[in-house]
Amino acid sequence: MLDKRINHPLHEKEGKEICFSEASLQKVEQIISRYPKGKEKSALLPLLHIAQEEFEGYLSVDVMDYVAKILNIQPIEVYEVATFYSQYYLDPVGKHVIEICRTGPCAICGGEAMQAYLEKKLSVKEGETTTDGLFTLKAVECLGACGSAPVMQINTEFYEHLTFEKIDQILDELTKKAKEAKSEKSLWKEKFF
Amino acid sequence: MERKILLKHLDVPGIRTFGVFRSTGGYRSVEHALKNMTPDEVVEEVKESGLRGRGGAGFPAGMKWSFIDRKSNKPRYLICNADESEPGTFKDRYLMEKIPHLLIEGMICSCYALGANTGYIYVRGEYKYIIGILNEAIREAYDHGFLGKNILGSNYNLDIHVHSGAGAYICGEETALIESLEGKRGNPRIKPPFPAVVGLYGCPTVVNNVETLANIGFIVNHGGSEFARYGMGKSTGTKLISACGNINNPGVYEIELGLSVREFLYDPKYCGGIKNGKELKAVIAGGSSVPILPANLILQTAAGAERLMTYESLAEGGFVSGTMLGSGGFIVYDEDACIVRNTWNLARFYHHESCGQCSPCREGTGWMENVLHRIENGHGRQKDIDLLVSIASKIEGNTICPLGDAAAWPVASAIRHFRHEFEEHVLHPERCGRNEIGKLENVES
Amino acid sequence: MLKVTIDNHTIEVEEGTTILQAARLIGGAVVPPAMCYYSKLKESGGKCRTCLVKVAQGSARDPRPMPKLVASCRTLVADGMVVQNITSPEVLDTRKAIVEFLLINHPLDCPVCDQAGECQLQDLSYDNGREGTRFEEAKRTFKVVDIGDKIQLHMNRCILCYRCVYTANQLTDKRSHGILYRGDVAEISTYIQNDITNDFSGNMIDVCPVGALTDKSFRFKNRVWFLKPMNASRSCSKCSGKVTAWLRGEEIYRVTGRKDQFDEVEEFICNECRFDKKELTDWTIESPRNIQRASVISQNHYLKAKNPSVILPLENRTVSMEDFDKEINNELYS
Numbered sequence: 001m002l003d004k005r006i007n008h009p010l011h012e013k014e015g016k017e018i019c020f021s022e023a024s025l026q027k028v029e030q031i032i033s034r035y036p037k038g039k040e041k042s043a044l045l046p047l048l049h050i051a052q053e054e055f056e057g058y059l060s061v062d063v064m065d066y067v068a069k070i071l072n073i074q075p076i077e078v079y080e081v082a083t084f085y086s087q088y089y090l091d092p093v094g095k096h097v098i099e100i101c102r103t104g105p106c107a108i109c110g111g112e113a114m115q116a117y118l119e120k121k122l123s124v125k126e127g128e129t130t131t132d133g134l135f136t137l138k139a140v141e142c143l144g145a146c147g148s149a150p151v152m153q154i155n156t157e158f159y160e161h162l163t164f165e166k167i168d169q170i171l172d173e174l175t176k177k178a179k180e181a182k183s184e185k186s187l188w189k190e191k192f193f
Numbered sequence: 194m195e196r197k198i199l200l201k202h203l204d205v206p207g208i209r210t211f212g213v214f215r216s217t218g219g220y221r222s223v224e225h226a227l228k229n230m231t232p233d234e235v236v237e238e239v240k241e242s243g244l245r246g247r248g249g250a251g252f253p254a255g256m257k258w259s260f261i262d263r264k265s266n267k268p269r270y271l272i273c274n275a276d277e278s279e280p281g282t283f284k285d286r287y288l289m290e291k292i293p294h295l296l297i298e299g300m301i302c303s304c305y306a307l308g309a310n311t312g313y314i315y316v317r318g319e320y321k322y323i324i325g326i327l328n329e330a331i332r333e334a335y336d337h338g339f340l341g342k343n344i345l346g347s348n349y350n351l352d353i354h355v356h357s358g359a360g361a362y363i364c365g366e367e368t369a370l371i372e373s374l375e376g377k378r379g380n381p382r383i384k385p386p387f388p389a390v391v392g393l394y395g396c397p398t399v400v401n402n403v404e405t406l407a408n409i410g411f412i413v414n415h416g417g418s419e420f421a422r423y424g425m426g427k428s429t430g431t432k433l434i435s436a437c438g439n440i441n442n443p444g445v446y447e448i449e450l451g452l453s454v455r456e457f458l459y460d461p462k463y464c465g466g467i468k469n470g471k472e473l474k475a476v477i478a479g480g481s482s483v484p485i486l487p488a489n490l491i492l493q494t495a496a497g498a499e500r501l502m503t504y505e506s507l508a509e510g511g512f513v514s515g516t517m518l519g520s521g522g523f524i525v526y527d528e529d530a531c532i533v534r535n536t537w538n539l540a541r542f543y544h545h546e547s548c549g550q551c552s553p554c555r556e557g558t559g560w561m562e563n564v565l566h567r568i569e570n571g572h573g574r575q576k577d578i579d580l581l582v583s584i585a586s587k588i589e590g591n592t593i594c595p596l597g598d599a600a601a602w603p604v605a606s607a608i609r610h611f612r613h614e615f616e617e618h619v620l621h622p623e624r625c626g627r628n629e630i631g632k633l634e635n636v637e638s
Numbered sequence: 639m640l641k642v643t644i645d646n647h648t649i650e651v652e653e654g655t656t657i658l659q660a661a662r663l664i665g666g667a668v669v670p671p672a673m674c675y676y677s678k679l680k681e682s683g684g685k686c687r688t689c690l691v692k693v694a695q696g697s698a699r700d701p702r703p704m705p706k707l708v709a710s711c712r713t714l715v716a717d718g719m720v721v722q723n724i725t726s727p728e729v730l731d732t733r734k735a736i737v738e739f740l741l742i743n744h745p746l747d748c749p750v751c752d753q754a755g756e757c758q759l760q761d762l763s764y765d766n767g768r769e770g771t772r773f774e775e776a777k778r779t780f781k782v783v784d785i786g787d788k789i790q791l792h793m794n795r796c797i798l799c800y801r802c803v804y805t806a807n808q809l810t811d812k813r814s815h816g817i818l819y820r821g822d823v824a825e826i827s828t829y830i831q832n833d834i835t836n837d838f839s840g841n842m843i844d845v846c847p848v849g850a851l852t853d854k855s856f857r858f859k860n861r862v863w864f865l866k867p868m869n870a871s872r873s874c875s876k877c878s879g880k881v882t883a884w885l886r887g888e889e890i891y892r893v894t895g896r897k898d899q900f901d902e903v904e905e906f907i908c909n910e911c912r913f914d915k916k917e918l919t920d921w922t923i924e925s926p927r928n929i930q931r932a933s934v935i936s937q938n939h940y941l942k943a944k945n946p947s948v949i950l951p952l953e954n955r956t957v958s959m960e961d962f963d964k965e966i967n968n969e970l971y972s
Contacts, residue, residue, distance in 0.1 A: 013830055034354040036268075039394055044376035045359050049318070061830050071376075076816045079829035083818040084378040084548075085359035087318045103280045104481055104538045105437045105524050141362065141542050142280040142481075143319050146437035146522070147444045156321040361820075378817070383684035383712050549798065549817075549824035551685050556739035559822040563775040580772055587735035590706045591687055 018066040024050055028070065040071050044081055047071065048088055057097070058089040086140065094129040094136040096174055099153045102139040105146035114150045114162050115139055121171065134178055196423060198411045198431045199404070200447040203291055209326065211333035214294040220339055222413035226302045227347040230413070235306035239409065241417025243429035248274055248365070248402030249480060249520040251504050260389035261307055262397040270398040271304045273314040273406055274370060278362040279480035280542060281522030284433035285403035287445040289323050293330035297353065299409035301339060304351050307399055311352050315370050318359040327355050362546035366594045367400035369548065380550045381594035404433055425451030428503035432518070438525035441465035454500045455492050464525065471527040478507055479519020481539050482599030484606030486516050512606065531627035533618045536607040537565035543600030554597040557588040561604055568615060571622030578615045582608055640717040644668050645725045657710035657721055658689055662900060670723050671762050673740070673847050674799035675711035676902055682804050683711035686797065687736050688762060692729050695720035707732055733766045742773040743822065745794045753849030755862040755934040758901055759797065780825060785815060786833035788840060788854055788913055793825050796850035802826065802842040809906060810836040826850065837876055840912040844895045844903050855913055856892040863934045865891055867927035872920055876908035882927055890916045896927070
């Protein structure tokens with residue numbers, strides 16, 4: 001993990017044409033209006049959330065440059081922020097990002113075993129994506145649900161009081177849904193902003 | 194008879210919605226404040242109440258409000274700190290999920306008291322569904338004329354917006370939160386100046402925790418002195434405690450400050466005792482950054498007095514034998530817990546969450562994690578234990594923000610109270626075996 | 639005017655003066671080291687924690703001591719304030735720890751580092767470091783990166799003082815590098831392959847306290863202590879044209895800004911002066927630069943060195959720092 005972050009390849013611009021959908025553009029406008037004139041940069045974090053959701057689940061250089069253009073700031077200001085916060089992904093991720101909590105309160109309630117089980121079941125190490133591109137497994141710090149430890153979050157959904165059986169069930173369901181295809185866009189954005 | 198302020202109407206069906214909330218007396222404080230009180234009078238009531246910040250530091254809320262620069266002609270802001278990220282703490286999330294209007298109501302009164310026309314709720318990015326709940330509640334408040342222009346015909350205007358973070362514990366520190374809200378990296382600012390003078394966009398700003406703000410409605414309705422009748426001494430009011438770890442009933446409890454730790458821990462109304470009939474080993478009483486205490490010291494002070502759930506009682510004995518009420522994240526460890534492994538785990542957390550701005554925290558947190566990892570995995574030496582104490586003592590107090598202290602305290606306190614366990618890990622690393630839990634070969638499928 | 643006492647020296651300063659600035663007015667050994675603060679860069683300071691001092695008395699009005707050590711570069715003087723720097727064992731002990739923190743991940747590659755001999759981290763370690771190391775883990779490493787054809791970035795050596803970021807913010811119209819990631823993997827970077835091209839970008843080299851940003855045109859050319867720093871000037875349309883030309887014989891090896899006794903440039907210079915004017919005929923050579931007491935250039939000239947007493951008030955000192963520097967310079971250039 002550490003090595004990967006330190007020796008990250010210098011990212012390349014691909015020069016792709018990026019543009020938000022009409023619906024997202026409306027959201028963007030609405031979000032920017034929440035901050036005083038001249039302080040549009042405040043909208044950066046929410047905008048990056050929208051961008052990540054809309055463009056394949058991660059923030060490519062092109063996407064970040066696009067957000068910089070919208071907010072009229074330098075691209076480096078976006079890179080600085082995107083690399084600081086752990087919820088922004090800078091590399092492609094699977095369709096579902098599984099965030100398993102690894103912090104103390106979960107760990108003493110079986111969280112470590114859950115992570116190991118997930119790694120075994122998905123045949124990936126923490127931080128990796130399954131070969132079918134369906135799941136990316138990330139071990140994250142405290143999700144603020146210690147009362148129902150061990151917990152994980154997939155996309156916006158919290159899964160609590162995890163057991164091996166429960167994990168089986170959750171993953172099977174998501175796999176089945178994915179096979180049924182029709183990438184039903186989650187509605188979280190509607191509620192989120 | 195236990196008395197409640199925040200969760201009184203928790204069990205009323207539909208309390209999350211405006212209509213039901215209103216029917217239980219919700220938003221009455223807004224009417225009262227806007228019609229019958231001046232902003233200064235509201236501030237006075239909050240001072241009178243003795244309400245202390247519920248985010249962790251316990252600073253008197255009324256005093257914080259009185260620091261706001263009233264001479265400045267810049268706009269003022271109130272920010273609700275809903276970046277709850279301290280391991281073991283999940284009470285704000287509970288409150289926002291169950292009774293979001295309690296926060297909105299408190300924020301309106303607070304903004305009015307501070308003369309702010311804009312309020313932001315900074316919610317940690319992980320609580321995405323909470324953001325949905327809050328937005329819905331805010332929309333309802335606008336619809337019913339409690340937000341927006343000319344609220345209740347009082348000429349007072351107020352907008353409240355929700356702002357999402359994106360995964361950074363450090364943004365719970367108020368100046369880092371402000372930076373983040375401005376669209377920057379969450380680097381804490383160097384203080385002074387304090388946010389009350391130079392805050393968001395350089396304007397006077399107050400940052401308060403969710404639970405703090407949720408109490409304001411009660412204080413406006415019933416007066417600060419009534420609030421002060423709850424609790425004990427300088428620990429007025431009630432406190433939401435989020436209990437977790439090896440207990441029978443993990444969850445969020447509203448307790449009146451002054452309850453004994455023993456009762457909270459063993460009464461079936463609360464934690465209900467240690468899970469699986471095991472023995473209590475240790476407790477972290479106020480979120481992962483406060484000192485861990487062994488069973489004997491959490492139930493009784495070193496002087497033999499009953500330990501109570503108050504700011505003062507938990508702190509009794511200083512860091513030698515006491516701890517802090519902190520954010521109210523109550524983490525319980527049973528006899529099987531490995532203190533070394535847990536300390537390493539928490540050190541890893543603070544290492545991961547250090548912003549990297551100042552050298553003691555940036556370099557020291559990683560160093561501590563590495564040394565603890567070595568000890569936990571059987572490569573430690575006796576001198577490593579003293580090395581850890583030394584590193585922790587050099588981080589503590591020398592950093593820009595309290596994250597340095599938060600990283601140093603768990604390590605220093607674990608060694609202070611469980612040194613023998615660290616030594617055991619150095620001398621006989623094979624005996625503990627708790628580090629085997631997370632290993633793949635031990636997972637049965 | 640406000641009265642402040644630092645290590646028993648009392649001085650009057652204007653309102654708005656920081657403890658560090660006041661100490662610099664007194665001069666000598668009472669000046670706290672500053673690795674991130676740079677008086678010419680707004681917002682700088684507060685991060686490295688090497689300048690922490692003890693405020694034994696907050697002010698005449700409120701004589702309580704401050705509960706923690708404070709960053710002298712960002713703490714304003716109050717009237718009647720009493721500060722302890724080198725007279726406080728706690729401050730010195732903490733400083734030692736800070737140096738250790740700064741060094742644990744530093745590569746200590748001074749033998750191959752162009753900054754050696756004029757490195758603030760070297761000086762700091764020499765004055766405040768401890769012998770040996772308690773750090774046994776693997777150091778973090780980064781690749782060496784060219785950011786443009788003029789500047790090389792050795793992230794391994796960086797202490798994250800943010801000075802170069804402020805320089806780019808305040809001297810250039812478009813910043814293209816910044817601080818990426820966080821915690822101990824934070825780094826100076828452009829993120830994508832990007833050149834820093836700006837007429838004043840070279841000043842990042844001068845403000846860098848360590849060898850993280852170095853002049854590519856000077857790379858491995860010579861050791862700074864073999865060169866003679868000379869005041870030189872030319873008429874330049876972009877900057878003042880007042881520089882230090884570093885000579886060996888008749889050859890100009892490099893050009894930098896003129897640094898004062900606190901290692902800060904007096905004026906920022908443009909890239910044309912710095913990188914493109916390397917002929918003697920480009921410059922009017924004015925006079926030798928004053929060489930700092932602590933500079934490695936003055937090695938073997940310590941004969942008359944005498945650390946001024948910090949206990950005595952200024953006027954009672956036996957040898958003033960100015961006289962001392964003058965002596966060294968006379969000897970070197972004679």
